Amino acid sequence: MARLPELKSSRPSDGEVEVMFADLMSRRDMLQGPSAPSQEALNSMFEFTPDKKWTLVYNDMLTTQSAEREKQQLAQEYEVLKAFRSLFNTDILLFLCHWEKPQGHRLVLQGIDELKDTMKLPGRFDAWFGALETAIDGRGRMGSLVGASEEFRKLQSRALPEASLPEYVVNNMFLVNALVNSDIVESLKARVHLRSQMTASGLPRIMAKMRDLGTPDLNLQLQVFERSATADNEDLVLNFQREASRDLSNPADLFNLVLERVKDTRAKDFFMSAMQHLLLIQHDGSDMVHYFKLIDSMISTVVLDKDGAVSSGDMASLIGTSVNNVLDRFADQDLMERTQMELKETRLALNARENELQSLQKRLDDAAGGLVGQLEAQLKELQSDLEMSRDNAAALQRDMDEMERSYVDRILGLELELLLLFRHHDQFWSLTLNFKVANHVHHHRHRHRHRRHLLLLWGQVQKMTEKDSPDISSPDAATPMTSNMRKHVLDMAKTRMKQLQWDKLSAEHASSTVWDKASQTEMLLRNTILQHGLFGEMDEEFKAKESSKKVQSVKRDNKELQTYLNYATRQGIEMVLKRLKSRLTGNKQCTPEELAHLIIQCDPQVFDQSLLTELLRYYPESETKGRLGEYKNASDEQLRLLHPADRLVVLLMTVPHLKDKVKGMLYKTKYQDTVDLIRNGLNKIRDGAEAIMDAPNFAKLLSVVLLFGNYLNATGIKGGAYGFKISSINKLVDTKATDGTTLLHFVERAVSNQFPELEGFIDEISLATEACRVQLLDLKHDLAELKSANVQHKKDLDRLLGENEENMEDPYSKLMLPFLSTATAELQRLSDQTQYTERVFTEALRYYGEGPDPLRRSLTGAKSMSTEEFFGIFKEFLTAYRKAKTDNATLAQQP
Incomplete structure (x- = not known):
């Protein structure tokens, strides 16, 4: 393997390559064995050129070398980690406690929890305090290594030359105080909980051994711990509304505090049940200690689950769920109990009602109809009284309406008189110059507003007068305002007839006259008239002269329809009219009056997306509608002179908030799709x-x-x-x-x-x-x-x-x-x-x-x-x- 760099620059001879290739085939079990290829494939591989064989041999050598090198690197990294382990001492943990409060403190507690889980110890601080106590107890004679424990020897071998046991203990005490420091841990419950866990792990016993060392710095840290513990106990007593002198280390005082806290509540029942169950623990020795230790762990975890003093997995590891889940289950159980109680009460009430109903039914049966007859007579009397009361109420309402109308007329008259008085008052006021300018302006504005209000009332009076006056010349197809004042007529003449000059009654007025009763027999009379053909005779006898009408008709036909809309708008509105078929005439194109009526009544026929969209698109703006404003109150004859598109715009101008309504109808049309x-x-x-x-x-x-x-x-x-x-x-x-x-x-x-x-x-x-x-x-x-x-x-x-x-x-x-x-x-x-x-x-x-990728997180995110x-x-x-x-x-x- 050492020859690898050399072989990279100069390839061996072909003979050496053949030998090395054969060795490779043997090491890879290519010649024989279950994974060996077929003989044909072996022959093909042996026929490779020397260069190709050398490439395979060289790649195999690279792979082998990489595996050995990786093994050496892992061994080296392991030694480096062992060296780093000695660096993470209490000084670094102390620094972490004060870093990024309380984040660093939380990290230290997590490390301690992981150490506890790794060593599988019950207490949170058992591993740490066990090593500390072993180091203190394992001192050699006269402070030397003679007779020292193994833990003490490890401490001396890993420490710096100037380090000693007192410094090691002082650093540990610094860390203990940092873990329960009020500047780092703001929650009082969390600090008390941590001290309780330290006490359970034997900290008081270790502190007693620390005092035997006689180190001033160590004694100072012990005093700091005791003072902070005393202060927290006093704060805890104050939170329970007790005197500061109450000793929380006294079991009797603690029991009384808890008992007073749960007094007169349902929690007292559960507290007493817990005390009774504690008495059932009859074990002695280590078993009793384990029982109470487990109970303490569960109580502390439940109480301090939300204060950050316990790890997130403590509750789940103890009882398999979180505190919130347990509390939610208790709440559901309370709700179920309340529901059951209410159901029980409801059932009792229902049973009582059923018994009462059975009793009444029995009385009815025993009466053999006599009681029922009395009740029926009383019911008839009550119905009669009710009808009478309704008639009285209706009469009183009519009187009140009449009084209201008379009062309104009187008030309007008084308002007009006041208007004249204000005018004279203004003339007199203009002669007075001794008042302040501010008061003058104020009164002037007030008079102006009042005058405008009176003019508005006067306009309403005129409109009411115009409504009540008879409209003889208006045709049957009136505007929406006048159509409400007309009665629907079933039979109409086919030609123009002579008019009967009468004074019409409004529907409200006629309802209180003889015509209200006459309407009941109107249909019978109409049937008789139709049977005898009287309407046809009237067509012949009362036909109006048509000579002048024909002249006017010819002139009107020759006259071109007026329009105030531009070509594009007019064409668009005509397309809207063509989208609907007329129900009255059967034509393919709807009339403007019919379409306006359908839109106002929100008829399902107009709920068409394309129709409403085009209507919104081509409905004219305010400038165009202003030119058509004069036709709002025009007669039917005048409206017929307008183009159908203009007529539709005029009719829709009377509808308030038309565009908002059309948009709402369009929204409803598109909504479901x-x-x-x-x-x-x-x-x-x-x-x-x-x-x-x-x-x-x-x-x-x-x-x-x-x-x-x-x-x-x-x-x-x-x-x-x-x-x-x-x-x-x-x-x-x-x-x-x-x-x-x-x-x-x-x-x-x-x-x-x-x-x-x-x-x-x-x-x-x-x-x-x-x-x-x-x-x-x-x-x-x-x-x-x-x-x-x-x-x-x-x-x-x-x-x-x-x-x-x-x-x-x-x-x-x-x-x-x-x-x-x-x-x-x-x-x-x-x-x-x-x-x-x-x-x-x-x-x-x-x-x-x-x-x-969780390993490649960024601020912006992928x-x-x-x-x-x-x-x-x-x-x-x-x-x-x-x-x-x-x-x-x-x-x-x-x-």
Whole structure:
């Protein structure tokens, strides 16, 4: 082996190479044995050229040398670690206690816990204090090594020349004080717990031996420990609301403190039960010590689990679960007990009610109908009284409404008088100049606001007057405002008729007149009129003259329809009208009046995504709507002069918050489809991830690929792999064979011939191939848009309802209120499903090696692979595997 560098520069002769190659074949069991190749292969190998044989011999020598060198390096590293071990003494631990408080302190405690677990000792500080006590007890005569213990000899051999036992003990005492230092450990419970553990490991006994050394520095540290222990005991007593003189080392005082703490609570029962169980411990000697030691460990772990004084695994190692789990179980048990008590009480009450019901039933049966008859008579009387009370209430309500109207008229009159008085007052006020300017401005603003309010009331009075006045000339097809004042007429003349000049009554007014009773027989009368053809006779007898009408009609036909919309907007709105078929006329194009009615009533026919989208796109802006504002109160004749697109805009201008309503209707139209798309996508991703994580045949196939890959890469840098990222599986086709096939073809032949059961992996990863079409980020984006739009539409609806309480009866409000409430709960459930799916997908990434490397962590973190890319790996491999299977079958059929 020493000749290896020399051989690297000059190759031996061919004869030496032949000898060395034969030796190699013999050492590798290539000539004979179970692993020996066939004779034909041996002959082929012996026919290698000397250079090729030398290459194999040289590589074998390199491998052997690397193994020996690795063995030497491991031995050297072991010696270095032994040297480092002597450096980690109490000084370094003391430094760690004060480093990065309390992180360093936590690290020291973890090291002590690991030492305890390694040496399999019961107490936390048993290993450390045992070595310390052995060193103190093992001193030789007169401080020499004569008669010294082995631990003391190790101490002297590892220490520096100037080190001695007192310094070693002082350093240990420094570390003890650091572990219970109040500046490092802020929790009082944690410090008391640590001192209790030290006491259990024999620290008081060791401290008594330390005092015998008579070292001033050591005595000072012992005093520091005692003072801090006394201070913590006093603080603990104060926390229990006791005097500072109470001695916590006295068992009687401790028992009284605990007893007073749990007094008059349910905890007292459990405390007394624990004391009674302690009395049942009848063992003596070491068994009794072990019992109480175990009980102390469990109590301290439960009490201080959240204060950082115990390691995270203490509770789980003691009882197999955490404190939080135990407390949750107790809470569930208390809830179950309360529920059982309530159920018991409910059952008792139910039994009482059943007994009472049986008693009443028996009384009814005994009465033989007499009591029932009395009750029926009383019920009739009560119903009569109730009807009477309802009539009285209705009459009082009518009187109150009439009084309210009269009061409103009177108040309006007084307000008008006040307006005139304020005007005269303003004239008088302008003559007064002795007041301050600030008061003048204040009163002026107040008068201005009041005057504006009065003018608004005067406008309302005018509108009410206009409503109550008869509208003779208006046609039947009135605007929405006037249509509410008209009665629906079933029969209409086909031609223009002469008008009956009467004074109409409103519906409210007629309800309190004779016409209210006449409406009950109206249908009978109408049937009689139709049977006799009276309406036809009226058509002939009361037909209006049409000469002037025809002239006007001809003129109007010749007149072009007016429009205020630009060409693109007009064309877009016409397309919206063409998307609906008229229900009234049967035409393919809906009329503007009919479409406006459908939108206002939120008819299901208008819940079309394309229709609502185009309506939002082409609905004009404020400038165009301002030019059409004069037609808001126009008559039917004037509206017919407008283009149908303009008429639709005019009709929709009367709808408050039209755009917000159309957006809400569009949101409702798209909502269910989007939710189904998100839910189906999440299901595909979740099913695909769970399927590939539960694919035993595919896992075995990957193991076969790993074996083949390590075999090929044995001498290269890629060899010796523990595994590979799943994305590397599609690189099997990049490794070509001599016959033109690939490594994937080889793997497929191996699976088909030797592992036919593994082909079940095709069904195992089939769900993953379906999930490659879904992008989780797009689903999360769509869900976020749905939630944001839901919140916005709820705000718009709240604003609409806040403007007027009558908007509660609006069809849009009735439709959207329950829908948005249901959608909110459904979107929350969908958010939970999204979080769960993302977590399952992340686990699948980690499962197949595509997650972050724990040994190569960075501050920014690695970019996560998308669902489309990850599941596409499985689809690509499955496609390539099927192609390789087909190719192999074709090659097998060839001669």
